[in-house]
Amino acid sequence: MKPTIVLVSVDSNSVLLGARQFVNYLRELIDKYNLKDMVEVLETGTMGVYTQGVLMAVFPDDVYYSVKTVQDVEKIVLEHLLKGRPVLSLEIPKEKLKVVVEKEKVSAETRIVLRNVGVINPKNIEEYIARDGYFALHKVLTQMKPHEVIEVVKASGLRGRGGAGFPTGLKWEFTAKAKADQKYVICNADEGEPGTFKDRLIMEGDPHSVIEAMVICGYAVGATKGYIYIRGEYYGSVENIQKAIQDAYEYGFLGKNILGTDFSFDLTVRLGAGAYVCGEETALLESIEGKAGRPRLKPPYPPTHGLFGKPTVINNVETFANIPMIILNGPDWFKSFGTPNSPGTKVYSLVGNVVRRGIVEVPMGTTVRDLIYRFGGGLVGGKELYMVQTGGTAGTFIGVDKLDVPLDYDSFAKYGVSIGSGVILAMSEDVCPVDVALNTMQFFEHESCGKCTPCREGTRLAVQILERMSKGQGKKEDLETLKEIAKVTQEASLCGLGQSINVPLLSILQNFESDFLAHIGAKSCPRGVCEFVTPQKKKVKV
Structure with missing residues (x-):
């Protein structure tokens, strides 16, 4: 008899809602009621968008719960796990479940970057391998030459997902052609833009996809060393990435003579100190080198003169996470998603006044309206939408007249709507x-x-x-x-x-x-929203 699996979302957002406490209490109750042989508790990353509680799923019953208190955990154990009766008061309704776990628009076929997030235990390398993890690396090292890897990435049309949208394959090619005794691969995980948290949840939920992609990149461009530059405040990301690197070394996916070949690659984590400017690639390089994180004059550019003056590839987390699937499935498969000039999918952070906040992955070309109303569930309290910021703090502010703009790398030039880092900040009529x-x-x-x-x-x-x-x-x-x-x-x-x-x-x-x-000249906010700061009254001497 197969055991019942209880899958709990323990990403950093869920931890803030009490996930760690709930998991510990769940395990205590399972021990108390002698259910250890029948129930297995597994931790995973984010399951997509957030309700007001921690998402907990029971398989094979396929029941999803929103847990807010330890009393909710106890109800699930006593009713569902012991008596086999779902707790209806905690169960997420089926019509909402389609969006919460991406069973409608964001199906398994469109979850490229998030294919493992919310599905596997990110601290178990064997679960990653069981879902074709490191198969792309094996294919590259045993069946492809470095220039062939670059050609596949170029043919896929993958563009940088950090905001600039520069062709990834072209960036790799610049570094591959540069002559040097040492080259580097860097993952820019210094996600410092307010409202942006997609990279954090990718690293928390599927760190091995980033590691595998960096090793593939190293092989393609001739680099033997890599760095993942992570914000120091990203505790969950740092912990999961470091554990994944350790396991990758033990399994032979990092280090010398990877998979029995002549290729060697070492990977190290570097922590950022919370400076937003270090997300700029040359400031990031300065920081890794131990200097103040301030930008360099350009040219020269990192592909030829990067870390320690050596040729360096710098891509962000989401960009790298696409690579293994492109290698396994081919460029034509990747181009079957999205638009001709912006193939693939994009991971968005839904924030602000939306009902369901979190991350969703949709094909390039999805509209702002779909993201807010289909995936975000509309606005809290049924309020009217007044303005949206797309692309993060450095993105565009738009009104409701542009909700049907398809988001891709051409949307800014055509419609004045930025895709940027993938933030959709929805603001109701209560903002000024x-x-x-x-x-x-x-x-x-x-x-x-x-x-x-x-x-x-x-x-x-x-x-x-x-x-x-x-x-x-x-x-x-x-x-x-x-x-x-x-x-x-x-x-x-x-x-x-x-x-x-x-x-x-x-x-x-x-x-x-x-x-x-x-x-201008108003005595109070015309919208009746923000409070004017009135001058301090002069003190009267008594």
Whole structure:
């Protein structure tokens, strides 16, 4: 008789909701009621989007629960595991289950990056291998030459999923052609943009896919060393990646003479200290080298002059996670998803006022409307949608008139809607665009490294103007000044941080200009949302 499997989502978001406590209590109860021979508890990554509790699934019954308290855990053990009766009060309704576990639009066939997330135990390498893990690496090392690997990646049309969308195969080719005694492969896991957490959940749920892809990349470009640069605050990601690296060495997927071949590759984790600017590839290189994380002048570029001055490939987590499936299934298979110019899928972080927050993976070309209403379940409380930021803090602010824009790498040029890092921040009628713009520019001011004047002074000046405007003290000319700041920072800033400020600033000014104009000279927020900061009363001497 096969044991009952209880699968529990123990990603970092679930841990904040009590997942670790629930798992420990679940195991205690299983011991207490002598169910160890009949019930097995397994931990996994995120199961997709979040309800208000921790997702717990019971197989083979195929029942999913939303657990909020230890009392809920006890009910599941006493009723379902002992008596075989599902706890209806905790069960996720079937109509919601289709979206929660991606059984509708995001089917198994479209889950390329998230194919193992929420399915396997990320700390068990054998579960990864059982789902064709490291098969792509074996194929590459035994059946393909380095240039053939690059040609497959180029033919797939895979573009960088970190936001820039640069062709991945072309980047690999630049490094492969560079002459050097040492080359490097780096995974940029310094995910510092507010609202973006897809890479964190990928690493927590399927760390081996990233490792396998980096080894494949190393073989293709002639690199023998790699680094995964992770934000130090990503405790779950760091723990799972380090465990996966250790296991990969033990199983012969890392180290010398991998799989009995002449190819060797070593992999190390480096922790970031929480600087958003270190997500910029040259600042990241400086940080790994032990220097202050500030951008370098370009050219030269990392593919030829990267880490320690050597040729270096830098891709982000999501980009790497696509590689094993492309190798196994071929470029034509990958191009069967998405659009002609943006093949494949994209993982989105759904945040803000949506009912169901979390990550979903959909084909390129999916609309903003589908992401918010089909996968996100609409807005909390049935409120009206007022504005959306797509692509993260450095992305675009749009109104409801652009909800049917298909998201791909052409959507920004065609419709002014950015795909960026994959954030969909939905905001209801309870937000004020002026307040949102101020919050956004405060972030950029805080995260500017200060190395170049346009970014350092431009962000500071923009914050000062928006602070006045948020209090009703702005002038119409301030809008033109903000647009000028956006233009100057884009053209004159040293790195992508300053250069990207124009995207959120210009888009919110253009699409919500009436809100900014209404704030000028107002005594209170015209939308009745944000609170004006009134001057402090003078102290009266007694």
